[in-house]
Amino acid sequence: MEQAIKVNDLKSLDNYIASGADVNVKNENGNTLLHIAIAASADITIIETLLENNADPKLSNNNGECPLQYIRQDDIQMIENILKLEKSFDLRDEEGNTCLLTILKFKRRYVVDIEQFWTMIIKNSKSPNIDFNIRNKYGDTCLIEAARAVFLPGVSLHIEFILNKLENVDVLIKNRDGDTFLHSFCRSVATEVESELIQKIFLGQLRNCPKALVKQLLSCKNNTGDTPFLQFTQNTNTIINVDLLKLFIDAGTDINGKNIRGESAIHRMVIRSEGEFSGEDEDCTANIMYLVREGSDVNAQDITSSSPVMLANESRTIKALLIVNASVNIPNKFGQTPLILKLTSNEINISIIQMLLEHGANVNALDNFHNNALHYLAWERAGTETLNILKQFGALSVPDKLGQLPCQVAYFNRYKEAFDNLCLCKSNAHGDVRANFCIKSETRQLQTFIDLQFEDLIERFSGFHGKLRSSLLILPDLGHVSFQEEAHVIYAFVNDLVSNLCRQFAERDKLLANTVVESGSVGEGTKVGRPDEFDFVCIFQEFSRLCEVDETLSSENPGFAYLRLNSENVNGINQDCFNADGYFQTHSVWHKCQTLLTELLQTGNFFSHPNVVYCTEQRTTNFTIMRPTCHFSFYWSGSFFKNMKINVYLVLACQIEGWWPESTKLKNLPSQLQRNALQEGCILILQTEMNEHKHQLRASALNAKTALVKWLPKVARDAYVVCKILCDERICPSVCEEGKEDDCHDCKEYITSYQLKTCMFEVFNNFYNESISHGEAYSEAELHDFIIQILKTYKKYLTLENLPSHLFPWQNVFTFLTSCYYNDEHLRALCSMRKLFTTIILVFLGEPQNFNDVDVASIKNHWNESEDDDMISATEYWNRSEKMIRELEEK
Incomplete structure (x- = not known):
């Protein structure tokens, strides 16, 4: 029957239907006869016959595609036939898309002759069956769909035809997200490509969108309170400049309008300046200064009371804000000033700290909990250079509401450099200082472990021998979390x-x-x-x-x-x-x-x-x-x-x-x-x-x-918890290749809690099920033995490269849901890395071990492949994508 449809054999189709056959039956690809008829550009009588006999246009195939999505982009006649049939039949797909919505949603960049396409549409629009304002289940109209894809080649022509040539187009319609077409347009448009269309819209030169409507559209807010202008400031496809900002302002946008998060355009422009949205050629500082000169409030606060200078982390951005008189002492809802916030950045910028202090930032300002800049420096490990600058400007060590001095915060975080610099307390005020600061992150070369040349680390951990429960398990910031x-x-x-x-x-x-x-x-x-x-x-x-x-x-x-x-x-x-x-x-x-x-x-x-x-x-x-x-x-x-x-x-x-x-x-x-x-x-x-x-x-x-x-005895649970603690980089050091210390690999990247838990279940079932007490009491020796059994069981399965799930034994925990990414060599390398870290931990625990079963060559090959993958992701990915798009266009 598929072949009969492809050759427009109406008689065979009639006989097929007369025999009582189901027209909605699917082939091995999930396609119905309606899919096949539309894909093959079958005659209108074939499609009409199928529809008269209850062919369902909402059925999707194995790829989730409905019949309308099979209209060929260059098949103007098929599109016209479907438009005619829509007079008598409801052809909308599962999402409520009509023929025209489908074309603009799925085929918008592939329509070969856009002028011919819209000439045909205009001709058919004289019949009552085409409603250009019809919406799918998401509330999207043809105009909203086209505007969402304006960054694709040729789509701007669709938009211009709709706004200038069609009758009865309502540009104020909102979709389910509260977006008008202008929201979608501003969020997607590539200004350097579509500058002519932007000019026409904002100058009110298109028949369905005169100046008065443009001004009305610019004041419309979507469900998150964003206006089209606020959406424009988040557009990653465009380069914003002063001329474009002027276009919005002249058209009537409110530059101080806020969304439900309290963000105004100046907030969004500062965030944009951090490189998240803007292109390299965009002069964000000029944009920020222009907005302020045009009346934007440089100290506007969002719902968290954050001002623009709080959001800025680039020196050039902060400098621009300071030039236009941004305040450096307005606190947010936590009482944190811009200076304090800069101390919480992932990468501390010394020049920004200096700049804020030189412009009057209060170095001793307190947050709502009486923490000052020194408390935050100690918490965030912000560096001794920063500490010296703060002290030069008169930073004082004062207690917070809990009575904690900055040195006590440094002690908790094991930040020895700050502790040594800040602590003026009496000796022994903080307990065993040496033991506290011996726990720290380190990176060692792979060969160091293979050659068993890490005696200093073994010695460092020896202080926990016989104290896994009494010391390691309750170690602050590393041990078991007590929700007190x-x-x-x-x-x-x-x-x-x-x-x-x-x-x-x-x-x-x-x-x-x-x-x-x-x-x-x-x-x-x-x-x-x-x-x-x-x-x-x-x-x-x-x-x-x-x-x-x-x-x-x-x-x-x-x-x-x-x-x-x-x-x-x-x-x-x-x-x-x-x-x-x-x-x-x-x-x-x-x-x-x-x-x-x-x-x-x-x-x-x-x-x-x-x-x-x-x-x-x-x-x-x-x-x-x-x-x-x-x-x-x-x-x-x-x-x-x-x-x-x-x-x-x-x-x-x-x-x-x-x-x-x-x-x-x-x-x-x-x-x-x-x-x-x-x-x-x-x-x-x-x-x-x-x-x-x-x-x-x-x-x-x-x-x-x-x-x-929860049912297991406490010794089993604690053994599992200690295994997780032992995988922390402050216990088990990171590993790198010689000369590549910046490219290190952490234990927790490879050994997961789920893997350790699965082994813990097996250890309990095999060794302890009958003999172990379900009470709270157990000895340090019992805990140590349970931990050793978990790790040895883990090593056994690493050798097999297969860890069966406890209840679903057909699942390999090492590869479940990731087998599509793993080949045998990849899996072997990962298991070798896990075996390396597990062996290191067993050595720390006093177990005689060697690294003979660690496949070093496999590990190094895996590291080199990872570097190659990183390089490919940034360059070849887009080339491959563009190649695929070109092949689709050729087809």
């Missing part, structure tokens, strides 16, 4: 924040009703270091109720499951969440939640806590095989923890009661946990394989494993 005092306040805030966010999901869409479960190291009670990372699982209860597992499809890959609506709920499909076949659309639901989460976070209402500022520089997470979590960050500043970035990871999931992959080894759980796990079912994470259109969900046993960690 301020850490408990952080814990409570994060839990309330995530609960409120997930409650908003349900309020916005009842299908997103959910239960939030704590997970990760905090949920297990095994967090080390600082209270700076939290994990949660958001389980959607409604989907769990509405859906069932398709056992046939799910059996193809035991690590994944397919959900579909059960028979009672097939009618009334929600197209945002399910496709036309009733299958759960993993990527669509994830994207919906991520978009909603981003919108909620940007409102600022969730970050009114006096210790918290939302991290606005983060980017929206991309849905990938490696990172399906929704992630956001914020900064915490309190009496003890200062300017600490806290990461929150939210995993979206479903859970079908009682369902586990067929080969799951629940017998590896204690009997009481087995019963609970069987009743609950596994967690189905919204994570596909490489092809996001497969609509899979990844089976995860995280609920059962979290319960198992």
